[in-house]
Amino acid sequence: MPAAEVDVSPGLVRRLLAAQQPDLAHLPVEVMANGWDNVMCRVGDVLVARLPRREVAARLLMHEQRWLPVLEPRLPLPVPAPVRNGQPDLGYPWPWSIVPFLPGDVAARKPPADLRDAAVSLAGFLGALHTPAAPDAPVNPHRGIPLADRSATVTQNLSVLGRLVDHRAVMRVWEAAAAVPTWGRPPSWVHGDLHPANILIDRGRISGVIDFGDITSGDPATDLSVAWMLLPADCHDAFQNAYRAAAEYVPDDHIWARARGWALALSLAFLAHSADNPLIAEIGQRTINAVLA
Numbered sequence: 221m222p223a224a225e226v227d228v229s230p231g232l233v234r235r236l237l238a239a240q241q242p243d244l245a246h247l248p249v250e251v252m253a254n255g256w257d258n259v260m261c262r263v264g265d266v267l268v269a270r271l272p273r274r275e276v277a278a279r280l281l282m283h284e285q286r287w288l289p290v291l292e293p294r295l296p297l298p299v300p301a302p303v304r305n306g307q308p309d310l311g312y313p314w315p316w317s318i319v320p321f322l323p324g325d326v327a328a329r330k331p332p333a334d335l336r337d338a339a340v341s342l343a344g345f346l347g348a349l350h351t352p353a354a355p356d357a358p359v360n361p362h363r364g365i366p367l368a369d370r371s372a373t374v375t376q377n378l379s380v381l382g383r384l385v386d387h388r389a390v391m392r393v394w395e396a397a398a399a400v401p402t403w404g405r406p407p408s409w410v411h412g413d414l415h416p417a418n419i420l421i422d423r424g425r426i427s428g429v430i431d432f433g434d435i436t437s438g439d440p441a442t443d444l445s446v447a448w449m450l451l452p453a454d455c456h457d458a459f460q461n462a463y464r465a466a467a468e469y470v471p472d473d474h475i476w477a478r479a480r481g482w483a484l485a486l487s488l489a490f491l492a493h494s495a496d497n498p499l500i501a502e503i504g505q506r507t508i509n510a511v512l513a
Contacts, residue, residue: 346440384491412436
């Protein structure tokens with residue numbers, strides 16, 4: 221995991237709250253999660269402070285602040301749209317957010333009780349999200365792009381993994397997916413980082429989708445790769461049918477071929493960069509097994 225460029229502690233969060241959100245300063249603060257990009261601190265019972273730990277993440281958090289309140293009203297699952305925006309202060313150099321606390325555990329640790337129901341729920345969410353993006357929507361150089369543009373990264377990750385994966389099988393699937401026609405419609409809104417560690421499960425059902433830092437515009441096949449990350453093969457038809465019913469356009473076979481390619485590319489990235497994160501490594505292994513099956 222990249223090293224933090226700033227030490228984000230509960231004490232810092234308390235001081236920032238006292239200076240900028242004094243009506244929240246009396247609430248207890250405790251670290252909830254410390255990720256690649258952000259530190260999440262629980263603030264009382266219903267709020268979470270989200271603070272970047274790296275400069276690159278600060279730019280991504282500003283995308284969340286700008287666009288999640290716009291998208292949230294039409295999404296059928298809860299998302300952590302910021303309710304308050306914090307500013308650099310007290311030696312902390314970047315913007316930060318207060319978001320609602322969404323109950324549940326991540327699907328990577330606690331799978332849905334009914335996977336077919338989860339397939340329909342998640343497909344409906346993506347159908348609602350994948351609408352034409354605003355002209356000034358973010359552009360991510362790594363997600364939502366033409367699949368073939370990931371070829372160099374796929375090759376690099378394969379070299380890192382060495383004999384841990386079947387190179388011949390991987391390249392056979394990758395080359396077929398990368399040759400599929402590209403997304404030919406206007407750029408769509410894309411979550412950009414939709415995997416089982418960013419999907420919440422509460423009481424057996426999907427209860428929210430989190431971490432929109434990579435939100436971008438482009439090919440929605442990037443997000444549809446989640447089918448291979450979360451769902452068994454016998455639920456893919458239910459996922460595709462529900463997505464077809466919810467989407468504003470008619471998805472063709474090409475988008476599912478590209479989605480499989482994205483699942484492969486992301487599984488290699490997860491496996492190549494998860495030496496200190498067994499949860500992400502497990503997602504990567506499960507995904508590549510599903511793609512190559």
